[in-house]
Amino acid sequence: MPLARRRLDCCICIEKQTEEAVLALRGIFGLIQAGRDQHVPCGSFQSCSFEQSEKLRLYANHQGGYRVRCPFCAHNIASDFSKSVHLWRAGAAFSMTCPSCAEVYSLSKAQGIPPFAFSRAAIVLHDVEVADIGDFWHAQIREKLGEYHAIFRRVG
Ligand SMILES: [Zn+2]
Numbered sequence: 001m002p003l004a005r006r007r008l009d010c011c012i013c014i015e016k017q018t019e020e021a022v023l024a025l026r027g028i029f030g031l032i033q034a035g036r037d038q039h040v041p042c043g044s045f046q047s048c049s050f051e052q053s054e055k056l057r058l059y060a061n062h063q064g065g066y067r068v069r070c071p072f073c074a075h076n077i078a079s080d081f082s083k084s085v086h087l088w089r090a091g092a093a094f095s096m097t098c099p100s101c102a103e104v105y106s107l108s109k110a111q112g113i114p115p116f117a118f119s120r121a122a123i124v125l126h127d128v129e130v131a132d133i134g135d136f137w138h139a140q141i142r143e144k145l146g147e148y149h150a151i152f153r154r155v156g
Contacts, residue, residue: 007155010089010128011059013119015147022121024145026050029123031140034145041137052121056108058085058092060116063154067113074111075100081110117149128152 012028014021029050032041051057060066068081077098084096084107099105108118131152133141141148 002073006063007127008131009153009155010045010092010125010133011103011117011119012123012125012133012141012149013059013149013154014121014145015149017056017120017136021145022052025121025123026052028144029040032125032137034122039134039136040124041128041133042131043134045125046127048123048125050121050123054120056118056120057115057122059122059149059151059153060112061114061151061153063111063156066116069111069113070100070103071099071105071109071111072103073098073101077110081107113149115149116126117151119149 010024014025015095029048032048065078068078072078075098077096078098080096080099084092088094088107094107095104096110098106133150
């Protein structure tokens with residue numbers, strides 16, 4: 001019996017949360033679908049989908065979770081971050097205060113290990129082969145979109 005392999009997804013997220021960035025990302029989604037027989041991001045993938053929402057969503061690792069560090073003092077802020085995300089979802093500000101150095105910053109500035117991102121649009125490549133988008137698509141995305149985040153998540 002083959003071992004059950006944990007699935008790895010790649011979520012391509014936008015840096016600037018503008019309508020232009022969402023449109024550019026949607027264009028890249030079309031290119032990835034159209035070019036599957038030539039250049040495939042992440043070695044290979046099973047399927048891909050485009051997600052879009054009015055509010056920001058947190059794209060982060062599932063299986064095994066992630067650690068969070070303060071961008072100013074590198075203190076482990078996992079529990080304060082998680083509390084602040086809950087409060088933000090309940091209507092509070094999109095920010096937090098470091099329990100160690102008392103800096104106040106946007107939740108998207110918190111440093112995830114492995115990296116995570118808040119985004120209102122994402123291309124999700126399901127069940128990729130390798131955790132690397134590849135040179136071809138990296139260059140394509142940089143040219144059409146500019147800054148972006150490739151978030152890899154293990155799904156149990
Ligand atoms: Zn700090």
